[in-house]
Amino acid sequence: MSMIHSLDALEILDSRGRPTVRTTCALTSGAVGIASVPSGASTGAAEALELRDGDPSRYRGLGCRKAVGHIRGEIAHALVGVEMNNQSTLDRALIALDGTPNKSRLGANALLAVSVAFARAQAAEQGIPLYQHFAAIHTPGRKADSLPRPTINLFSGGKHAGGQVPIQDVLVVPVAAQTADEAMATTYAVYQAAADLTLEKYGMRALTADEGGLAPPFADAEAMLGDAVAAIERAGYVPGQEVALALDVASSHFYADGRYHLGGEPLDSAGMIRHLLGWLERYPIVSLEDGLAEEDWANWPKLRQAIDGHALVLGDDFLCTNPARIRRAIDAGAADALLLKVNQIGTLSEAAESSRMAQAAGWHVTVSARSGETEDDWLADLAVGWSGGHLKVGSITQSERLAKYNRLLAIEAETGWKMAG
Ligand code: PGA
Numbered sequence: 001m002s003m004i005h006s007l008d009a010l011e012i013l014d015s016r017g018r019p020t021v022r023t024t025c026a027l028t029s030g031a032v033g034i035a036s037v038p039s040g041a042s043t044g045a046a047e048a049l050e051l052r053d054g055d056p057s058r059y060r061g062l063g064c065r066k067a068v069g070h071i072r073g074e075i076a077h078a079l080v081g082v083e084m085n086n087q088s089t090l091d092r093a094l095i096a097l098d099g100t101p102n103k104s105r106l107g108a109n110a111l112l113a114v115s116v117a118f119a120r121a122q123a124a125e126q127g128i129p130l131y132q133h134f135a136a137i138h139t140p141g142r143k144a145d146s147l148p149r150p151t152i153n154l155f156s157g158g159k160h161a162g163g164q165v166p167i168q169d170v171l172v173v174p175v176a177a178q179t180a181d182e183a184m185a186t187t188y189a190v191y192q193a194a195a196d197l198t199l200e201k202y203g204m205r206a207l208t209a210d211e212g213g214l215a216p217p218f219a220d221a222e223a224m225l226g227d228a229v230a231a232i233e234r235a236g237y238v239p240g241q242e243v244a245l246a247l248d249v250a251s252s253h254f255y256a257d258g259r260y261h262l263g264g265e266p267l268d269s270a271g272m273i274r275h276l277l278g279w280l281e282r283y284p285i286v287s288l289e290d291g292l293a294e295e296d297w298a299n300w301p302k303l304r305q306a307i308d309g310h311a312l313v314l315g316d317d318f319l320c321t322n323p324a325r326i327r328r329a330i331d332a333g334a335a336d337a338l339l340l341k342v343n344q345i346g347t348l349s350e351a352a353e354s355s356r357m358a359q360a361a362g363w364h365v366t367v368s369a370r371s372g373e374t375e376d377d378w379l380a381d382l383a384v385g386w387s388g389g390h391l392k393v394g395s396i397t398q399s400e401r402l403a404k405y406n407r408l409l410a411i412e413a414e415t416g417w418k419m420a421g
């Protein structure tokens with residue numbers, strides 16, 4: 001049982017310099033939790049709504065003063081001094097107070113900042129590590145005992161890099177690494193090899209995209225994948241055996257009029273599936289995210305059957321961490337892995353429900369950051385507490401990404417746990 005003594009909020013700036021929300025939650029016990037929330041750019045249509053001020057004269061309309069005002073006003077007014085059994089009591093109160101299906105009245109950014117700040121305050125109140133508190137929020141009695149395996153952004157395209165190539169991310173998966181420490185060192189070697197290759201082949205310094213990935217002017221997606229394999233080899237690793245690839249196709253963003261505009265002739269869904277299978281045959285891809293568009297429901301089961309367990313069929317924009325969409329996808333056999341982004345749904349409790357539902361169906365869960373992040377590191381604790389799978393945070397550059405990797409390294413040093421996967 002906890003009671004909120006005060007709630008405060010501040011508009012801060014994320015890694016793209018856009019406003020976002022930071023909240024401070026103080027409990028009557030004196031415990032305090034502070035949390036900042038991220039923001040996406042390559043968003044799914046079914047995501048909960050991030051409330052923005054809409055005033056074009058300030059931050060091009062992206063200000064978060066309204067969301068901050070809701071926390072300091074209406075939300076604080078409703079929650080301060082009320083007994084809270086646990087996270088679920090708080091989150092249910094937030095959802096009821098907002099009263100809309102997509103959190104558009106008070107804003108999912110406002111709700112999530114309060115949800116996570118409260119969790120942090122409760123962990124402090126109980127004197128337990130945040131990752132163990134997150135584990136208990138996920139499932140009462142659950143104890144974290146392993147670390148997620150990082151999947152790390154190497155090359156960027158799509159919405160994170162000005163669209164020089166339609167697909168969004170090629171990620172490195174250090175499959176042979178035994179520890180998070182080794183995973184980071186392996187990734188550094190591959191990233192530096194990719195930076196050298198970028199300079200030689202494209203005459204480009206290591207300028208980075210939104211999530212810190214390299215973004216040279218690839219001729220097409222095949223060049224992006226081929227260069228990733230070349231970087232792995234150049235770093236001295238065996239592609240597929242020691243370092244594999246994950247791909248975020250983010251195909252909703254080049255899907256129009258029932259066709260996939262990947263460059264060349266637009267592809268129908270069957271053509272797109274054949275194209276993806278071609279990539280899986282030629283490159284060591286272990287996970288395929290948003291291979292089809294978020295509204296292409298009829299074809300996701302065909303994609304999953306075609307891939308037949310050779311790579312994870314991972315839904316991001318497709319599922320939006322939304323329990324109703326995940327249930328539908330499980331029933332349809334449309335995927336076998338969930339990309340979990342807490343701000344797509346707006347509270348910790350609902351995201352935990354999504355994670356439990358996916359895991360109960362035997363799915364794999366990757367806990368993910370957004371392309372717009374802050375220096376806050378709570379996501380690493382969440383991934384340790386919830387996942388047992390993968391952590392997707394972006395590249396091995398830029399402190400908003402490294403805050404999470406550094407936290408993972410600290411948890412590893414503290415616990416000595418093995419990496420999952
Ligand atoms: P975001 O995209 O820009 O919406 O955070 C990241 C992703 O698609 O995985």
Ligand code: ZN
Nearest residue numbers: 248250289316
């Ligand atoms: Zn994605």
